[in-house]
Amino acid sequence: MHKIIIAIDGHSACGKSSTAKVVAKKLGYMYIDSGAMYRATTYYFLQNDIALSNHDQVGEALESIDIQFKIDASGNSQVLLNGTFAEEFIRTMEVNQHVSEVSAVSSVRRAMVSQQRQIGAEKGVVMDGRDIGTVVFPDAELKVFMTASLKVRAERRQKELMEKGIAEELSVISFNLMSRDKADSSRADSPLVQADDAIVVDTTHLTFNDQVDKIVKLAEQIIYDR
Ligand code: CDP
Numbered sequence: 001m002h003k004i005i006i007a008i009d010g011h012s013a014c015g016k017s018s019t020a021k022v023v024a025k026k027l028g029y030m031y032i033d034s035g036a037m038y039r040a041t042t043y044y045f046l047q048n049d050i051a052l053s054n055h056d057q058v059g060e061a062l063e064s065i066d067i068q069f070k071i072d073a074s075g076n077s078q079v080l081l082n083g084t085f086a087e088e089f090i091r092t093m094e095v096n097q098h099v100s101e102v103s104a105v106s107s108v109r110r111a112m113v114s115q116q117r118q119i120g121a122e123k124g125v126v127m128d129g130r131d132i133g134t135v136v137f138p139d140a141e142l143k144v145f146m147t148a149s150l151k152v153r154a155e156r157r158q159k160e161l162m163e164k165g166i167a168e169e170l171s172v173i174s175f176n177l178m179s180r181d182k183a184d185s186s187r188a189d190s191p192l193v194q195a196d197d198a199i200v201v202d203t204t205h206l207t208f209n210d211q212v213d214k215i216v217k218l219a220e221q222i223i224y225d226r
Contacts, residue, residue: 007127113136
C-alpha cells in the first residue's frame with residue numbers, strides 16, 4: 001500500500017484542523033497542523049517583542065525557535081515550542097490578531113516550509129494550512145480546498161473558544177476571520193489560493209462526520225488505486 005500526502009488548505013476556521021486530525025487517525029497517518037507552527041512563532045515573537053521590520057531580530061528569533069510535534073496520551077498530535085506544549089498559548093485572540101502579519105514575512109515562511117517538507121518527506125501525512133497544496137507540497141497526491149460561509153465559520157470558532165473557557169463576541173470573531181482571510185489571500189509570498197487540482201469541500205451544510213468521510217473516501221481511492 002503506497003503512502004500519500006494529503007494537503008488541506010482553505011479559509012480560517014472552516015474546520016480544516018479538526019477534520020484533518022480525524023482523517024489522519026482513520027488512515028493511520030501523521031497529522032501536521034501548519035497553522036500551529038505559524039501561531040507558535042507568533043506567540044514567541046509577541047513574548048519577545050520581536051519587531052517584524054527588524055530583519056536581524058527576526059532572523060535571530062527564528063534561530064532560537066524550535067517547533068516539534070508530539071503525540072500526546074490520547075493519540076493527538078500537539079505542538080511544542082522550545083520543548084513546551086504550546087497549544088493553550090497559541091489559540092488566544094492576541095495570537096489570532098497578529099498571526100497573519102507574522103505569516104506574511106518571507107523569512108518566517110521559508111523556515112516553516114523547510115521544516116514542513118522534512119516532516120512530509122516520508123509521506124503518510126495529512127497537513128493543513130494555506131499553502132500546502134500550492135507551495136509546500138505541489139505534488140501532493142490529494143489536495144482539498146475547504147471552505148464554509150463566514151457565519152458558520154464564526155459560530156463554530158465561537159463554540160470552540162467557549163469550550164476553552166474563552167468568551168468572545170461573534171462580531172469580533174467574524175471580523176478577525178475576515179481580516180485574516182483578506183491578509184492571507186492578498187500577501188505577496190504564498191498567498192492562500194486554491195490549487196488548480198484541488199477538490200473543493202464546502203462544509204457549510206456538512207456534518208463533521210460527512211466531511212471526514214468525504215476526504216477519507218477520496219484518499220482511499222488514491223491509496224488503493226480504485
Ligand atoms: O485554525 P484557523 O483556520 O483559525 O487558522 P490556522 O490554520 O491555525 O492558521 C493561522 C494563521 O496562520 C492563518 O491565518 C495564516 O495567516 C497562517 N498560516 C499560513 O500563513 N500558512 C499556513 N500554511 C498555515 C497558516
